[in-house]
Amino acid sequence: MDADEFRRHGREMIDYVANYLETIRLRRPFPDVKPGYLRELVPDEAPQDPEQWKDIFKDIEGIIMPGVTHWHSPQFHAYFPTANSYPAILGDILSDAIGCIGFTWASSPACTELEVVMMDWLGKMLKLPDEFLFCSGGNGGGVIQGTASEATLVALLSARTTAMIKIKKDSPDMEDGMIISKLVAYCSDQSHSSVERAALIGVVKMNKLETDEDGVLHGMALQNAIAADKEKGLIPFFFCATLGTTISCAFDKITELGPVCTNAGIWMHIDAAYAGSAFICPQFRPLLDGVEHATSFNFNPHKWLQVNFDCSAMWVKDKRLVSEAFEVDPLYLKHENQGKMPDYRHWHIPLGRRFRSLKLWFVLRMYGQKGLQQCIMKDVNLAKDFESYVKADQRFEIINTSMGLVCFRLQGDNDTNERLLKAINDEGRIHLVPSKMKGKYFLRFAVCASRTNLGDVKFAWQVIQDATENLLKET
Numbered sequence: 365m366d367a368d369e370f371r372r373h374g375r376e377m378i379d380y381v382a383n384y385l386e387t388i389r390l391r392r393p394f395p396d397v398k399p400g401y402l403r404e405l406v407p408d409e410a411p412q413d414p415e416q417w418k419d420i421f422k423d424i425e426g427i428i429m430p431g432v433t434h435w436h437s438p439q440f441h442a443y444f445p446t447a448n449s450y451p452a453i454l455g456d457i458l459s460d461a462i463g464c465i466g467f468t469w470a471s472s473p474a475c476t477e478l479e480v481v482m483m484d485w486l487g488k489m490l491k492l493p494d495e496f497l498f499c500s501g502g503n504g505g506g507v508i509q510g511t512a513s514e515a516t517l518v519a520l521l522s523a524r525t526t527a528m529i530k531i532k533k534d535s536p537d538m539e540d541g542m543i544i545s546k547l548v549a550y551c552s553d554q555s556h557s558s559v560e561r562a563a564l565i566g567v568v569k570m571n572k573l574e575t576d577e578d579g580v581l582h583g584m585a586l587q588n589a590i591a592a593d594k595e596k597g598l599i600p601f602f603f604c605a606t607l608g609t610t611i612s613c614a615f616d617k618i619t620e621l622g623p624v625c626t627n628a629g630i631w632m633h634i635d636a637a638y639a640g641s642a643f644i645c646p647q648f649r650p651l652l653d654g655v656e657h658a659t660s661f662n663f664n665p666h667k668w669l670q671v672n673f674d675c676s677a678m679w680v681k682d683k684r685l686v687s688e689a690f691e692v693d694p695l696y697l698k699h700e701n702q703g704k705m706p707d708y709r710h711w712h713i714p715l716g717r718r719f720r721s722l723k724l725w726f727v728l729r730m731y732g733q734k735g736l737q738q739c740i741m742k743d744v745n746l747a748k749d750f751e752s753y754v755k756a757d758q759r760f761e762i763i764n765t766s767m768g769l770v771c772f773r774l775q776g777d778n779d780t781n782e783r784l785l786k787a788i789n790d791e792g793r794i795h796l797v798p799s800k801m802k803g804k805y806f807l808r809f810a811v812c813a814s815r816t817n818l819g820d821v822k823f824a825w826q827v828i829q830d831a832t833e834n835l836l837k838e839t
């Protein structure tokens with residue numbers, strides 16, 4: 365493909381993308397294919413000779429789209445949203461064209477410097493304490509990780525190293541293996557699976573603490589667990605709080621939990637992957653009170669802030685605890701300006717990194733803070749509308765409505781609700797996923813796609829009511 369062909373086919377592709385997104389409402393959100401469907405549609409081996417672009421282009425609709433789950437369909441209400449906006453897509457195109465691998469400042473200065481500024485912009489939008497920002501001139505700063513899971517892992521591993529250094533200072537004879545076998549981390553029974561996984565990868569114990577009936581973790585639960593574990597000879601070192609759990613969008617009491625961590629001298633990481641975006645709205649910012657106690661904080665602009673995957677924003681109060689935890693310094697990665705700007709290779713697991721701050725920059729400028737606040741409020745209000753429909757129907761009960769998520773169920777047993785969900789998803793007009801809290805199975809209705817409007821929410825409720833009628837008729 366030469367430059368002229370690229371220009372021509374590029375325009376075709378942009379047209380295809382715009383058409384896809386503007387008519388996505390017409391597609392079934394969840395695909396109707398069986399595992400292995402795709403292998404039957406493509407040759408067994410890569411072609412020996414070059415193919416024509418038009419043949420490849422044709423296969424998008426024939427082979428790919430039948431198996432796509434349309435996350436940006438306004439009838440998609442599963443999991444949590446993943447962002448998708450034209451400015452972010454354009455940012456990614458430019459990032460692909462520049463194609464740099466920004467592991468150090470010298471490997472592409474703009475890649476590092478824009479990220480530094482964007483993390484400060486974003487941190488100020490959330491009104492994070494100055495200590496987390498580069499512009500404070502202290503040790504704080506932010507980095508774009510690929511995912512919240514990676515941010516949690518980096519926090520846990522950094523906390524582990526920090527704890528080991530401290531313990532060795534006091535007890536120089538203790539072997540690394542011995543220390544690690546005594547370390548214990550904490551999260552709640554509502555935490556995302558990636559938190560438990562971080563402990564598995566970090567080979568440390570994870571103590572999952574019991575939450576209240578609303579899925580909220582309180583300071584007392586952590587304080588008691590720390591005391592009990594110390595009694596057993598274990599060494600508490602890390603706690604991951606959640607603001608906006610995946611199960612029901614519950615918020616841990618970080619104003620209580622923070623001081624417990626400070627007193628115990630353990631690292632508090634906050635996972636606000638989904639709900640974090642809402643903190644740019646003055647009305648929701650109080651939910652972030654207590655963040656001043658955290659050692660690290662993370663949320664995903666790629667969920668609810670119009671920035672396409674992947675863009676997970678992580679801040680630390682003391683960047684040295686992360687960047688020096690795993691420092692290795694081969695000659696080929698050294699450069700003469702070391703230390704003046706972050707070398708982000710020290711802040712995460714991989715070496716290579718894309719120019720992800722470009723899409724963030726485009727989005728923040730094209731929407732403005734006000735535009736982004738409006739997007740959040742629109743989704744929150746749509747969730748409230750949905751909640752009001754559920755509340756008006758005596759057959760249903762609300763478990764929780766929080767941000768853009770409504771957790772609800774049919775009055776009655778779990779089995780009926782499981783069958784209701786299966787009927788809804790099998791029919792395929794909308795897509796939902798379930799969750800379970802304290803033994804209660806329920807359905808989650810998340811406002812996901814940015815194009816979702818009141819008509820879509822009414823449509824979804826109609827689909828749910830139809831399925832309910834059918835189910836109740838059967839039984």
Ligand SMILES: *Cc1c(COP(=O)(O)O)cnc(C)c1O
Nearest residue numbers: 511512513556608609610637638
């Ligand atoms: C979505 C979510 C995650 C996982 O996010 P990734 O970026 O996919 O790793 C973690 N924690 C919470 C609370 C989430 O909502």
